[in-house]
Structures are given as C-alpha cells and as structure tokens.
Amino acid sequence: MKTLLAICIFSLAPFVSASAPAAAPPVSTGVSGEVLEAKDVESYTYLRLKTKDGETWAAVSRAPVKIGARVTLENVTVMKDFESRSLKQTFPTILFGSLAGAAAGQPGAATARVADTADIKVPKAGGPNARTVEEIVTKRAELKDKPVLVRGRIVKYNAAIMGKNWIHLRDGSGSAANDTNDLTVTTASQAKVGDVVTVKGIVRADKDFGSGYSYKVLVEDATLQP
Numbered sequence: 001m002k003t004l005l006a007i008c009i010f011s012l013a014p015f016v017s018a019s020a021p022a023a024a025p026p027v028s029t030g031v032s033g034e035v036l037e038a039k040d041v042e043s044y045t046y047l048r049l050k051t052k053d054g055e056t057w058a059a060v061s062r063a064p065v066k067i068g069a070r071v072t073l074e075n076v077t078v079m080k081d082f083e084s085r086s087l088k089q090t091f092p093t094i095l096f097g098s099l100a101g102a103a104a105g106q107p108g109a110a111t112a113r114v115a116d117t118a119d120i121k122v123p124k125a126g127g128p129n130a131r132t133v134e135e136i137v138t139k140r141a142e143l144k145d146k147p148v149l150v151r152g153r154i155v156k157y158n159a160a161i162m163g164k165n166w167i168h169l170r171d172g173s174g175s176a177a178n179d180t181n182d183l184t185v186t187t188a189s190q191a192k193v194g195d196v197v198t199v200k201g202i203v204r205a206d207k208d209f210g211s212g213y214s215y216k217v218l219v220e221d222a223t224l225q226p
Contacts, residue, residue, distance in 0.1 A: 031058070031095060032072040038065050041086040043160070047071070058095040061160040065099075073097035075158060098158075121172040125151035125198050133183045134174035140205035140217040148219065150183065151198045154191055167191060169199060184215065189224040197224045 033049030033056070040046075045065055047058045058073055065071060076097035083090045124132050130149045131139075152171035159165050164186040174180030185199055201222030207215045 030072045030074045030100060031056075031076050031097070032070065035065055035067055035069045035071060038067060039087060041084075046084070046087065056093065056095060057091050058097065060097060060099050063099055072100040074100045119172075120153050120155070120170050122152050122170075122196055124171070125149045129200075132173040133169060133171045134180045136183055136203060136219070137174060137180045137217050140203060143203040144205040146203055147200065148203055149198060149200050150219070152183070152196070154193050154195045154197060155182070157191060157193050159190070164188065165190060169197075179216070184218040185222045186218065186220050187222040187224055189222070191224055195226070197226060199224055 031049070031051060033051035035047050036050050036055065037048035038045055040062055043062055044059050045062045047060065047065060049056055049058055049071070058076075060073065073095060074097055076095050079091075079094050079096060081090065081092060082094045124130055127149050129147050130151075131143070133150060133152055136143060136148055136150060150169065150171070152169040154167045155170050156168035157165070158167075165188065167185045167187065169183045169185055170181055172181075174182070176182075185201060187199075187201070191197060199219060199222045201219035203217065204215065204220050205217050207218065
C-alpha cells in the first residue's frame with residue numbers, strides 16, 4: 001500500500017503536534033544509533049541519536065531508554081519542520097518509528113505487523129452507510145467527508161504513531177493491480193493483525209500533506225467493533 005501511517009500524518013496528539021509538517025515516505029530499512037539524549041513527554045520519548053550518517057532526533061512511544069544505549073528504529077517515517085508543543089521545540093528533521101524488539105502492548109511497541117493477505121473474504125457490514133473496501137476507494141469523491149461502515153480483516157497495524165493507531169483493512173474486494181483492495185484507517189482503538197473488525201469513521205479523499213506525499217483515500221477518527 002502506498003499510504004502509510006506514518007503514517008502520519010494524521011491528526012496529532014496534544015503531546016506531539018506540528019504545524020503543517022511535511023512527510024516523506026517511510027525509510028525502507030531500520031535506523032540504528034547510540035542514544036546521546038532522551039526526553040520523555042506523556043506519550044513519547046524523544047531521542048537524540050548518533051548514527052553512521054551523523055546526529056538526528058527521533059521519537060518513539062514512551063520507553064525507558066538509557067543514555068549510551070544502542071537502539072534500532074523500525075518502520076521509520078521522516079518528518080520535516082516538526083513542532084513539538086510539549087517540548088517547545090521545532091525539529092528541522094525528525095524520525096518517527098518504533099523500537100526494534102519492543103513487545104506488543106509494552107512501551108515503545110509502535111511496531112508494524114503484517115498478516116497473510118491471501119484468500120481474505122469478509123462479509124460486508126450491514127447498515128445504511130455500509131460499504132466494501134473497494135467501494136470506499138472507487139467512490140471516494142462521492143463519499144468524501146461522509147461516515148461509512150466497513151468490515152474487514154486487519155492486515156497491517158502500526159500502533160501509537162503521532163497519537164493514532166494506523167491499520168490497513170481488507171475484505172477481499174477490489175484488486176491489488178489498481179490499489180482498490182486495501183484501506184488505511186486511523187483510530188484511537190487498539191487492535192491486532194488478523195482481527196476482523198467493523199470500522200466506523202469519516203472518509204477523507206485526495207488528502208495532500210505536501211512534499212509529494214498524499215493519500216488517495218483513508219478513513220479517519222474511526223471506532224472499531226469486533
């Protein structure tokens with residue numbers, strides 16, 4: 001899926017917020033470095049890292065990270081001109097990601113998990129606003145800023161990134177060839193890969209965050225039900 005969590009980009013939590021930040025696509029490999037400085041806020045830990053390419057700042061879900069420790073970030077998204085109101089500091093460049101090896105449900109566990117997407121067939125949700133994944137993607141202009149109900153299986157999950165959990169939802173409709181089989185959803189609800197859930201949220205279409213990074217369609221501020 002071309003979109004992500006960083007996803008990101010996304011509605012910001014009160015502890016970490018930005019003024020129209022620009023986001024780049026996720027880094028394909030992890031970023032490793034020595035922790036030179038660590039700053040905790042309520043939901044996040046900011047880390048100043050010494051990497052092979054020089055010093056950089058990073059943010060992960062709050063975790064007990066010690067100065068001098070060597071850490072690796074996974075599922076990294078680069079943010080430009082990011083303002084942290086809690087720290088009263090603007091970072092020209094900062095990395096958002098998850099600490100490698102963090103256990104699910106533990107501090108720093110903003111890890112992405114991916115499920116087998118073969119042979120997914122989930123019955124369509126019932127109700128007046130019920131849609132399939134394919135319908136939401138292909139009818140995004142018609143459904144823009146409207147509530148929808150969609151049922152599917154979570155095939156990818158990124159927790160606690162920018163104050164939201166990011167999921168990829170599939171129900172067996174659509175096609176990978178034209179990117180109509182996968183729907184990105186942001187939610188405050190917790191879930192796990194493999195869960196079949198009913199999602200209720202608002203459709204956002206053709207949302208451009210700058211720097212050439214945009215979403216064709218996503219469902220925001222969603223609630224999840226089994």
